[in-house]
Amino acid sequence: MKKKTFPRGIYPTEYKTLTSDKAIETITPPEKVFIPLHQHFGSPAEALVKKGDEIYMGQKIGEAKSLFSASVHSSVSGKVLAVDGYHHPLGKPILAVTVANDGEDRLFPEIQGHEDPFSLGPNEIRDKVKDAGIVGLGGAAFPAAVKLTPPKDKPIDTIIINGCECEPVLTADYRLMLEYPEEIIKGAELVRIATGAAKVIIGVEDNKKDAFALFQAKSNGFPIETSILKTKYPQGAEKNLISALLKREVPRGGLPFDVGVVVQNVGTAKAIWDAVAQGIPLFARILTVSGSGITKPKNLMARIGTPFQHAIDSCGGMVEGTNILVMGGPMMGLTQWTADVPIIKGTSGILAWKEPKLAIEFNCIRCGRCVEHCPMGLVPTQLMKSVKHEQLESAESWGVLDCVECGCCQYSCPAKIPLVHWIRLGKNQVISLKRKKSS
């Protein structure tokens, strides 16, 4: 079978074998969990509990008050100790609910499943997904219910289930695909029903052939195609995945809706199935804890709100001399200054290693490698120069807002210029300038 792919991109060393054969291990939740009320793209949820409340596992503790938001649920049963600012993986304190775990995991009594989820209509599925606080579990944490609500003038014909996991090191999605293929397939079918699409394509990179074979074997009876993609970064980036599988280009500044597509990660598909069929809201997730700074790298199932340190301790602790801690993959992950931050819905991985001395930065020698590898067709070095010289209009005309921050440019830059850093700065400045102009 011909492997599909997109133009350009890079082939970083994968390091996936550290954890690829490790089955998902469920860890016991800690004595205290810290559940931020803002774990997603959009506005924060509003607290529904206060200090002293006794709460159940799965009980809603934060309510989404707008479309671009997601509800938050307790991941343990016990007593609310505080509703206050707490460390957050995004780097600043964010309102969080601290719960003292009573260790009994008493499930919220109002939770109930549905015997025949496929008989539900689009609105019912959407409401259940929204109520369960599901967000994209690939890392960007975009509220899933929004993706299930396409505008009326944009009919959806294809659902893409993203099983690429193109970030090096991470294997959480891979293990999920091996251990829960049926749930993913059924969740995908629910997404298809909710959006009115005709078919589903599950895309898997060819370094996960066994997962691909499982999907092929188990998807009988569903309108599902399975497609194998080249192992290349960033194969799982939404716009590149759509172009690889369907040869459709999402317009600049547009969304997959514009080309009749909805993309959901495999983890999100499973979470949707759990929410609709069993009524279980999103309060736990699968993540990879790995890197040379972790004594025994593993794939874990952990409750939302579990401090990183607790997860790391379940993996034999940190190796001596480790000086960098990252949430997510090595290409797009966020560095953390402390291991006290809690696992949130978007935590696909916790990575740690000893960072070598910072490489000497040279002037750009215009080698063009950033251009050769940019999956979006940008000229990163020009963007960097425009931003550095505070020429924001130039940066915008060179497409600074099209950058998805995948990091291919900086990865391949021989002058070791922090290109993504400059571009990110430029994006922020251009966006705030636009806001100023429009207001």
Add this chain to the structure above:
Amino acid sequence: MMTDNRYLLKSSPHFSDKDSVPKIMYTVVLSLMPAVLASLYFFRFQALFLYLFSLAACLATEAIFLKVRKKSMHSLWDGSAIITALLLAMTLPPSLSLELVAIGAVASIALGKHVFGGLGNNIFNPALVGRAFLQIAFPVAMTTWAPPVKIPVDLATYATPLAKLKFEDAVAQGSLASLKDLFWGNVGGCIGETSVVALLVGAAFLLYKRTIDWRIPAGILGTLALFTGIFWQAGPDKNASPLFHILAGGLIIGAFFMATDMVTSPISPLGSWIFAIGTGLLIGLIRLFGGFPEGVMFSILFMNSFVPLLNQYARPRILGERSKK
């Protein structure tokens, strides 16, 4: 249960390729070695002194400029000044006096590189700037050719194959250098240009390591072959064959080692094609119709000046540019 450990904060990505600017530069230095050795074989001590003087003068000029401009000295050893020194020496006639070599080297680094702001900011290939300076300031010295040590002829009257073609009507006379001599380097000319085989070994290495953009030599060679091929077909008794044009003079060193200089060639693939085709066409025009027998140096410098424009307008297509919302 607060932990005491504090970790480094930096922005993504956290992985990076192992290649670096000095690695790229020394790869190019390495790729020049076969041709350097060939020139030492053909021109012996004359070549050796050219290299030593060029290297010393280039590095000294670089060091002075870095010092005066208060830049870090690690740039001195990034390899770029060494490349300039080698390429400059390779494009000089073997009998050139050594003070002229030093003048050319100073011009290369000072006028070719540092007046623009040093590595990465220059518009023109530094080695070619130095050579152009010498060519214009000392035209006689720059066109007096010594034969390789193996050919026993009078030094004063020896001419390069391209000069013979231009000024002595060599095709009609039957005195054109043989393709075999051109290929091995047993002809008169600049010390590092003559041995095509040695240059091609280095070029193959650079292409294999993907250090240079293949489009540039392909575009130059293809365009020149097509252009000279048309005139050869029209008048084979007057004009030399495309293969002669490719093997003679500075074409191979120019196409593979000078036009491909990252700093002074375009960033995008489309830009590279335009740059290469323009260079090839200009070389053909100068060699066939210009006043000079050779046109590689001026053609590359001329096209260098278009690179900022090409970088501005020959942009790659952004994903989603053509589709509508």
